[in-house]
Amino acid sequence: MQRNGGDFLIAAALFLLLLLYSLPSLALQPVETFVAGARQRNPDALEARANLAQEEAQADSTLGRVLPGISARGSYTRNQYSSSIDIAPPGQAPQPITVVPSDQWDGSATLRVPLIDLAGFQRVSAAKTSAQASAHQLEATRLQVEGQAVQDYYQVVANLALVAASSAALDVSRESFRLAQARYQAGSAAALEVDRARADVEQQVQQLAAAELQVALTARALESASGVEPDLSSVVRLSDDLHPEGNLDAFEGGLSRLPAVAAATASTNAAEKQADAQRLALAPSVAGSFTERGTNAPGFTGHEWSYQAAVTATWSFDLTNIADIRSQEAAVDAARARELRTVLSSRDSIHREWNTIVAGIARGNDHAARSPPGAARRVRRGGQPHPVGRGPRQRARPAPPLHRTQSALGKRREGNAMTRSMKLLLLGALALASACKKVEGAQSAPQRPPAPVSVATAVERDVPVYLDEIGKNIAPEVVTIQAQVPGRITGIHVKDGATVKRGDLLFTIDPRPYRAQLDSAEASLARNQAELELAKLEFGRVQKLLETDAISQQDHDSRRSAVAVSQAQVRLSQAAVATAQLNLEYCFIRSPIDGRAGQRLVDLGNVVNPSASGGLLVIQRLDPIYADFTIAENDLGSVQRALAAGQAKVEVRLPDEPDKPRTGTLTFLDNAVQDGTGTVKLRASIENRDWRFWPGRFVKVRLVLGTQKGAVLVPATATQISAKGPFVYVVKDDSTTELRPVAVGQRQGDLVAVAQGLKGGERVVTAGQLAVTPGGKVRSQP
Secondary structure, eight states: OHHHHHHHHHHHHHHHHHHHOOOOOBOOSOHHHHHHHHHHHOHHHHHHHHHHHHHHHHHHHHHHHHSOEEEEEEEEEEOSSOEEEEOOOTTSOOOEEEEEOSEEEEEEEEEEEEEEOHHHHHHHHHHHHHHHHHHHHHHHHHHHHHHHHHHHHHHHHHHHHHHHHHHHHHHHHHHHHHHHHHHHHHTSSOHHHHHHHHHHHHHHHHHHHHHHHHHHHHHHHHHHHHSOOOOTTOBOOOOOOOOOOOOHHHHHHTGGGSHHHHHHHHHHHHHHHHHHHHHHTTSOEEEEEEEEEEESOOGGGOOSEEEEEEEEEEOOOOHHHHHHHHHHHHHHHHHHHHHHHHHHHHHHHHHHHHHHHHHHHHHHHHHHHHSHHHHHHHHHTTTOOOTTTTOTTSOOOOOOOTTSOOOHHHHHHHHHTOOHHHHHHHHHHHHHHHHHHHHHHTTTOOOOOOEEEEEEEOEEEEEEEEEEEEEEEEOSEEEEEOOSSOEEEEEEOOOTTOEEOTTOEEEEEOOHHHHHHHHHHHHHHHHHHHHHHHHHHHHHHHHHHHHTTOSOHHHHHHHHHHHHHHHHHHHHHHHHHHHHHHHHHHTEEEOSSSEEEOOOSOOTTOEEOTTOSSOSEEEEEOSSEEEEEEEEGGGHHHHHHHHHHTOOEEEEEETTEEEEEEEEEEEEEOSSOOTTTOEEEEEEEEOOTTOOSOTTOEEEEEEEEEEEEEEEEEEGGGOEEETTEEEEEEEOTTSBEEEEEOEEEEEETTEEEEEESOOTTOEEEEEOGGGOOTTOBEEEOO
16 A cells, blocks of 8 residues: 555656646757858858859959050070171261170060950949849858758757657656556556557657657758757757738838849849840950060161050951850840749748748647637637737638537647647646556455466577578589580480480581591591602602712702601691591580589570580589578678687578578688678588589578587577567566566577576576566466
């Protein structure tokens, strides 16, 4: 009774806490901090600021082209020869004139003044207008990034509030679970109610994790948008701002003052001025120049300093002028279309946001009217709706009557609009009712009978440590039978799927052409051998005549050369005979390995060629057979240590025969980790005399790395999963149970290894866990 009274007090305290406590909205730094950060550090704002600086620089560059400009040039020349002449009349003093000095200096300065350049002046105006458009675009970008920062800010605030609500709901669910367990132990609740309470706790845990994930994601988005790291340690209370908005016409009336619209308008004006400049390019341009020149080689002028003034008129025309005008006019049309699209989009945005805000205010007022303080205010207003209504253009939506039964749709909407505080209040009331019910029925609750369960004893045993992987059988030898000489198939000596031995005849290619080639080569060989004998006899006679000087040395050398040529011809004919014999042998295709033949790819009478793709037949060796598989790179160290210790073994099983493993040998470990997958290739070789394993079939591969001494094993059905991890029910000597957390190891058939939390000889529940409660009695049954 004392414990029941304590539960009642806990539930009552929880109810009062939920009734009186209003969850504050967790927030960050003030929203102005993030707005200022977005304005200064957001990449879009920085790009728009750089674009403005670029447009202003281009405008200055365009202006500089139509303003007066000064240029200067100087040069020094070293001449190999100098020349000068005397222009004085006869009888007068010399007047030398230097034509080419040895050290020549030249310099000039030129002032250019555009006098008439209508196209250039118009381009200056277009550049300035483009700079103004960039300034408006910068302001529009700033508004956009500030709006994004504000939206992300309040999204973080909402997610923080959701975390707080989920945490409170989890506390209520845990308390409800504890009360359900107490009622179950008292015999006033069924095991299903405990399971439902446990499931509710698990659901609330998942909701809390999801809410925390959303907080992390939105906080990161806010930091990216503003460049300010959110501080989640402060608490800011949010207040409702439900003041009425102005008329929609007032907002739409200022449409032209929006930065985005102003930027689009300025861009259109700039395009029009560029089009005018392109048309004015057809008019001639006039420019003046004044040049002052100095040199120490004045020539016949006799003056080292001189000036030159000029006025230049320039005009040109070709097909490109007309094409440029048409191109710029098309650019004007495109700019006007973009301006129209911007205006329509801005107007739609104003309309959408205005109606969204008005609808939100109306929903907030309706929700406030349904709350107890709102109901009191409505009583004071005599049941009239909130004066804000739904906006200047819409009628005020009447609030629902205070004492009228609502329709099913209205109830459903009201239920969907229930605040977090009302939900927590309802959960607290349910917990209080459950506790009160348990207090009332505690005195009359009967003793709970022992739960019927199945029990098994934990055993200690040496078990293997292994890695289970999925592998694939690969034939150790795969040979594609290919014709080595062209010809027609005249004999097929193997059936599809037959077992073949090395040297068995598989196909016969028509040998008659190649037998004829062999006969021809042998005849040529016989002829060349006869010629060689004749050449040797003639050379012997000539050699004797040379000793008596009856023949010249030239004839002697010719006969000796004829012998060498005949010998070469004999060797050539011998090679031709060997080639013809080899080609004749190629007409009889034999198996190069022992194995099983696949489906033949040619029929009798087909003409085959060595260059044809596909071959005639594929033969695969099946005994032994390979099992290729991969392991994760994190397991590579364990495998290497097992190989070094000589403890690595491989067991290969077929998917449909898991109880019939076949032991193999690990024969290959790849020398690198595969890029992208992070796995390492391995290969095992297994005996396959009965052809149980088949190439290309997937198999289960167990790589045994060693043995674990004295492992504690229990039936796999004994382990259960909770929010805190796996556990087992341990049956004590007095037939009561203890919920004990355990660390589960690898599975060993129907058993599972328990790495921590259990000892050999202890009894555990293997069936009937739903009826078991910690500390409750159980009754063992088969």
